[in-house]
Amino acid sequence: MALYSIKSSILNAPLYQGALNSMRSIKQKGLNILPNANFSDEKFLYYLNYIGKNFSSDKQRLALGVTALATQPFIDAHNKRVDEKTRKVSVARTVAKIIAGTLTGFLIRYGCIKSIKAFSQIPGKGVAKYKTIFTPKGVTDNTTDAFEQYRNAMGTVVALGVMVFTNFLIDAPLTKFLTNTFVKHQELEDKK
Amino acid sequence: MANLFSNFKNMMYKNYGENPGTMLVHTGVLGWILSAMAQVSAVVFNDKISKEQKSFLIPQEIADAAINIISFYVITSSFKNLASKLVSTGKLSTIKIKNYINSKVKNPSEYIGNLNTNIEKDFPELKGDYKAFKNGVDVVASTVGSIISCNIVTPVLRNEYAAQKQREAIARMHGQDKKNEIPKTDKISMDSYIKMASMKYPSGSLKV
Numbered sequence: 456m457a458l459y460s461i462k463s464s465i466l467n468a469p470l471y472q473g474a475l476n477s478m479r480s481i482k483q484k485g486l487n488i489l490p491n492a493n494f495s496d497e498k499f500l501y502y503l504n505y506i507g508k509n510f511s512s513d514k515q516r517l518a519l520g521v522t523a524l525a526t527q528p529f530i531d532a533h534n535k536r537v538d539e540k541t542r543k544v545s546v547a548r549t550v551a552k553i554i555a556g557t558l559t560g561f562l563i564r565y566g567c568i569k570s571i572k573a574f575s576q577i578p579g580k581g582v583a584k585y586k587t588i589f590t591p592k593g594v595t596d597n598t599t600d601a602f603e604q605y606r607n608a609m610g611t612v613v614a615l616g617v618m619v620f621t622n623f624l625i626d627a628p629l630t631k632f633l634t635n636t637f638v639k640h641q642e643l644e645d646k647k
Numbered sequence: 648m649a650n651l652f653s654n655f656k657n658m659m660y661k662n663y664g665e666n667p668g669t670m671l672v673h674t675g676v677l678g679w680i681l682s683a684m685a686q687v688s689a690v691v692f693n694d695k696i697s698k699e700q701k702s703f704l705i706p707q708e709i710a711d712a713a714i715n716i717i718s719f720y721v722i723t724s725s726f727k728n729l730a731s732k733l734v735s736t737g738k739l740s741t742i743k744i745k746n747y748i749n750s751k752v753k754n755p756s757e758y759i760g761n762l763n764t765n766i767e768k769d770f771p772e773l774k775g776d777y778k779a780f781k782n783g784v785d786v787v788a789s790t791v792g793s794i795i796s797c798n799i800v801t802p803v804l805r806n807e808y809a810a811q812k813q814r815e816a817i818a819r820m821h822g823q824d825k826k827n828e829i830p831k832t833d834k835i836s837m838d839s840y841i842k843m844a845s846m847k848y849p850s851g852s853l854k855v
Contacts, residue, residue, distance in 0.1 A: 483762045486736065491759065495742040500780070507667060507782030512674055515790055519797055528799040536810040547797055591660040601664030608663035609656070611674040613816075619681050623689070 508600060511607035512614070520557025527553060540611035543641055544634075551633030555626050563617055568610030577604055668785025675793055676720050683712030707812055714804050719796045722824050726792030727785055734781045736764040741780055744773060764784070 465471055494500055531545045575581050575589035577597050589609055594602060670842070675721040690704045694761060733739040737748060737759035745759075751770065752758045766777055 457741070465761065479762060486732070486738065486760055486762060487737055489733065489760075491738050491740075492743050493740050493745045500741060503783035503787070504779045504784075507779060507784075507786050508785045510667070510790070515671055515675075515793065519794060522794045523798045527802050530799075530806065534806050534810075536806070545652075562718045575735060589656065593657040601660070604670065605660040605664045606669045607667070608659050608670045608674065611670070612677070615674065615678050615681050618678075619685055620649055622682070622685050 508603070511564075511568055511634050512611040513561050513568060516557065516560040516564055520553055520561065523553045523557070524550065547637035547641060548630070548634045551630045551637055554633060555629040559621055559629075560618065563621060564611060564614040567614035567617060568607055571606050571610040571613060575609070609621060665782075666785070667782055667788045668731070671718070671722050671786065671789040671793070672727055675723060675789075676716060679716045679719050683716060685706075686712060703816065710808065711805065713800055716806060718801050718804060719793065722796035722800060723792035725791055726788045726795075730788030731781070732783050734777075734784050735766055736760055736762065737766055740766075741776065741782060744780065747773060771795055819823070 487540065494503075528546045530641050531549050532542055534542060534545065537545065571589050574586055575597075576586045577595060578584075578587045589606075593604065596602065663673075687705060687708045690701060690708055696704065730739070737745070740748075740759075745769070748758065748766070749755045758764055766773065767781075770777070
């Protein structure tokens with residue numbers, strides 16, 4: 456009760472209200488600067504709709520990995536704070552890290568999302584109980600967007616738990632192996 | 648226990664069922680938190696690292712984790728929130744939605760782009776078209792935000808921070824006053840890098 460009255464007196468204080476109004480006015484001015492955009496292209500809207508429905512975390516991880524290959528080695532290769540040899544090793548390590556992390560990150564997310572789909576079926580005749588283990592209570596339709604997004608979210612959370620272990624078991628040794636391979640290859644190229 | 652799991656499933660369904668953009672931001676942050684925990688525990692439970700080295704490495708790993716988590720959350724959620732606001736106020740829309748609003752609102756130019764406007768609440772009959780468009784924009788914004796955060800901002804910040812920490816550690820190894828003896832512009836030699844790298848667990852590979 457005391458906490459509620461303190462909270463309410465802060466929220467009603469002229470200083471707080473003034474700050475809130477100023478903030479709103481800044482936000483509104485920011486919004487006014489941006490131009491309006493209205494899309495009519497059917498193809499564009501179809502793909503946007505498709506992405507909203509189907510772009511789950513596994514695809515996001517893949518997109519992150521592919522774009523990482525285009526940006527992160529470039530950042531490391533232009534790190535002026537280290538000498539040239541170090542830069543080469545750090546680029547090799549970054550590329551190895553991205554390949555190992557993206558491969559395991561994508562495959563484990565993809566596998567977990569698929570598994571959750573298999574174990575979140577709608578209860579009914581001929582459906583074994585274990586196949587409904589991840590089905591939320593009261594859900595009777597598995598064709599809605601909301602249910603599909605729930606499966607993606609649950610699959611991602613399970614995948615993150617799995618990856619805490621695979622990080623040490625797969626990512627770290629694979630990164631080490633790939634780094635050594637790339638560095639050796641680089642050394643051979645330099646000798647030529 | 649069964650009740651707890653049931654509540655968890657319902658919470659996931661309620662919160663993320665209709666918000667794929669928010670789901671990508673939240674699971675991304677969770678991924679970074681788990682990576683950070685793995686990084687820190689890799690140092691804490693590694694017997695090959697001495698107590699002295701741990702006292703240097705653990706705060707460094709925690710700072711690394713803070714940079715990763717904060718920059719991911721701030722940048723990705725800002726992109727997502729801005730995109731959501733543009734869609735909910737009608738600044739970003741489809742011709743179909745715009746034409747519908749124009750036919751229903753007295754002064755469309757005042758309605759569209761007003762901070763108080765919320766198309767989803769004001770026109771529930773538009774739900775199908777509006778939701779499909781909003782989910783698409785949210786997912787694209789979250790993904791672009793996460794790419795900028797993970798692949799551009801975070802590596803630059805981390806390189807900056809790592810270089811500063813390495814300079815300090817090298818100065819300490821040489822028994823010098825870190826601020827006075829090692830000028831900021833000095834490059835780190837291969838020998839020093841190898842020494843530092845051998846002390847440090849390859850934590851970068853732990854990004855999930």
